[in-house]
Amino acid sequence: MGKYSKLMRQILAAGSDRNISFHALCQLLTRLGFDEREKGSYHIFTRHGVEEIVNIQPSGDKAKAYQVRQVRSILVKYRLGESDVD
Numbered sequence: 415m416g417k418y419s420k421l422m423r424q425i426l427a428a429g430s431d432r433n434i435s436f437h438a439l440c441q442l443l444t445r446l447g448f449d450e451r452e453k454g455s456y457h458i459f460t461r462h463g464v465e466e467i468v469n470i471q472p473s474g475d476k477a478k479a480y481q482v483r484q485v486r487s488i489l490v491k492y493r494l495g496e497s498d499v500d
Contacts, residue, residue: 425442434482436473444459448464464492
């Protein structure tokens with residue numbers, strides 16, 4: 415199991431939303447086909463076929479817990495990452 419598969423499992427398990435690396439979350443979204451643009455400290459992710467816009471910003475070197483929950487709901491709603499992301 416690769417790095418991003420483990421991260422996906424950690425996000426979907428909802429056990430430690432406050433312990434997700436911001437950088438790793440950005441890389442995961444990029445691997446899932448999201449386009450990234452930055453506006454100040456905000457990282458904005460969009461993807462064709464996904465209505466929601468994912469807007470995240472770091473809290474130190476970690477992602478904010480509520481933003482991890484938003485990413486999880488999008489992963490589940492659109493069934494993203496069902497194939498191997500590594």
